[in-house]
Amino acid sequence: xxxxxxxxxxxxxxxxxxxxxxxxxxxxxxxxxxxxxxxxxxxxxxxxxxxxxxxxxxxxxxxxxxxxxxxxxxxxxxxxxxxxxxxxxxxxxxxxxxxxxxxxxxxxxxxxxxxxxxxxxxxxxxxxxxxxxxxxxxxxxxxxxxxxxxxxxxxxxxxxxxxxxxxxxxxxxxxxxxxxxxxxxxxxxxxxxxxxxxxxxxx
Amino acid sequence: xxxxxxxxxxxxxxxxxxxxxxxxxxxxxxxxxxxxxxxxxxxxxxxxxxxxxxxxxxxxxxxxxxxxxxxxxxxxxxxxxxxxxxxxxxxxxxxxxxxxxxxxxxxxxxxxxxxxxxxxxxxxxxxxxxxxxxxxxxxxxxxxxxxxxxxxxxxxxxxxxxxxxxxxxxxxxxxxxxxxxxxxxxxxxxxxxxxxxxxxxxx
DNA sequence: ACCTGAACACCGTTCAAGT
DNA sequence: ACCTGAACACCGTTCAAGT
Numbered sequence: 378x379x380x381x382x383x384x385x386x387x388x389x390x391x392x393x394x395x396x397x398x399x400x401x402x403x404x405x406x407x408x409x410x411x412x413x414x415x416x417x418x419x420x421x422x423x424x425x426x427x428x429x430x431x432x433x434x435x436x437x438x439x440x441x442x443x444x445x446x447x448x449x450x451x452x453x454x455x456x457x458x459x460x461x462x463x464x465x466x467x468x469x470x471x472x473x474x475x476x477x478x479x480x481x482x483x484x485x486x487x488x489x490x491x492x493x494x495x496x497x498x499x500x501x502x503x504x505x506x507x508x509x510x511x512x513x514x515x516x517x518x519x520x521x522x523x524x525x526x527x528x529x530x531x532x533x534x535x536x537x538x539x540x541x542x543x544x545x546x547x548x549x550x551x552x553x554x555x556x557x558x559x560x561x562x563x564x565x566x567x568x569x570x571x572x573x574x575x576x577x578x579x580x
Numbered sequence: 581x582x583x584x585x586x587x588x589x590x591x592x593x594x595x596x597x598x599x600x601x602x603x604x605x606x607x608x609x610x611x612x613x614x615x616x617x618x619x620x621x622x623x624x625x626x627x628x629x630x631x632x633x634x635x636x637x638x639x640x641x642x643x644x645x646x647x648x649x650x651x652x653x654x655x656x657x658x659x660x661x662x663x664x665x666x667x668x669x670x671x672x673x674x675x676x677x678x679x680x681x682x683x684x685x686x687x688x689x690x691x692x693x694x695x696x697x698x699x700x701x702x703x704x705x706x707x708x709x710x711x712x713x714x715x716x717x718x719x720x721x722x723x724x725x726x727x728x729x730x731x732x733x734x735x736x737x738x739x740x741x742x743x744x745x746x747x748x749x750x751x752x753x754x755x756x757x758x759x760x761x762x763x764x765x766x767x768x769x770x771x772x773x774x775x776x777x778x779x780x781x782x783x
Numbered sequence: 784a785c786c787t788g789a790a791c792a793c794c795g796t797t798c799a800a801g802t
Numbered sequence: 803a804c805c806t807g808a809a810c811a812c813c814g815t816t817c818a819a820g821t
Binding site: 404405406462484487488489490492494501504505508522523524525527528530531532534535536537538539540541542543545546549550551552553554565568569572573574575576577578579 | 607608609665687690691692693695697704707708711725726727728730731733734735737738739740741742743744745746748749752753754755756757768771772775776777778779780781782
């Protein structure tokens with residue numbers, strides 16, 4: 378049912394969908410606002426009625442990515458037994474899986490496609506929401522006496538950094554390994570998370 | 581002493597220098613081959629005599645970044661006392677410092693500016709060289725009985741992932757912290773590396 | 784052998800004009 | 803109120819022509 382109305386009706390969402398689809402295929406770097414508009418069935422200037430510029434549309438999609446990841450952490454926490462440390466491990470593995478499933482979204486979220494976030498407070502808020510899910514888990518682990526009593530920000534950032542770096546190295550194919558398949562990634566994310574929890578040094 | 585010769589003499593290096601300078605200021609995403617050529621004092625088509633295309637020039641610069649980082653690891657290892665674990669920690673902190681000093685170079689090295697490395701074997705080799713410096717350190721630590729006897733790739737990737745993720749989160753300003761100054765970074769990289777070594781879980 | 788200038792097919796963004 | 807089409811100042815890349 379192709380709509381040939383002059384007024385699209387919900388062009389804002391149509392642009393979001395078109396952009397997400399094109400980015401998922403080609404990546405942020407290689408997607409133009411003109412082809413997004415074309416995919417949404419409008420002229421190349423129509424998008425400016427709904428987004429300030431190209432970056433605002435990208436920021437909108439990045440925000441969605443952060444909210445999805447935060448929601449994944451909440452769900453993972455809710456459905457994982459064994460206490461905060463097991464939940465933290467599960468969230469770490471879920472982060473890597475998210476990156477593998479939506480590599481272009483993760484790239485969009487953390488690349489310099491949106492260099493300055495100050496113009497997008499909702500994006501900062503969504504990012505803080507994600508950080509918050511991790512910090513809560515760390516706080517619970519510390520309260521239970523399972524995680525070190527280091528400053529909570531230190532522990533949170535350490536855990537986040539590990540899974541973040543691992544994910545980026547994997548999806549960017551920067552690891553000197555021939556075949557990076559799902560089994561390898563699953564094994565590796567498990568091993569790395571365990572080493573994070575128990576330390577790389579002996580006992 | 582401005583040279584007005586038709587034949588530049590060493591345009592290839594002049595382009596490298598101009599590109600590195602512009603990228604250090606504006607970042608890869610916002611630098612065009614045309615302005616690089618202009619900065620080097622030649623017409624916008626001249627670069628194609630020395631590099632296959634824009635990406636080949638970027639790959640050349642990224643390769644240099646990897647070699648510099650590998651060299652930093654070698655020097656840090658050579659000048660750090662206390663054995664492989666202390667050397668590994670020092671390399672980790674040096675990685676973060678490199679990222680802070682040359683954020684745009686790190687971005688270039690790991691961004692999707694060069695999506696497929698298969699056309700640039702020297703780049704892959706330089707990256708492997710960097711990974712090798714870390715792997716050697718891990719091997720030495722394991723041989724001395726100081727690091728866990730997990731598969732060497734697991735331990736190496738864990739360490740690399742942590743400092744890589746930490747560095748990217750810091751230089752990308754993705755950490756929900758108001759003031760990210762040098763003191764904060766130095767303290768944070770120290771804390772994260774310690775937590776990596778001893779684990780985030782209690783004793 | 785090395786560089787230039789014009790040309791081509793693209794961009795993001797703006798704005799008067801159309802519906 | 804929302805969208806289009808032309809226009810502007812840019813891109814990367816190619817190629818005949820100049821030195």
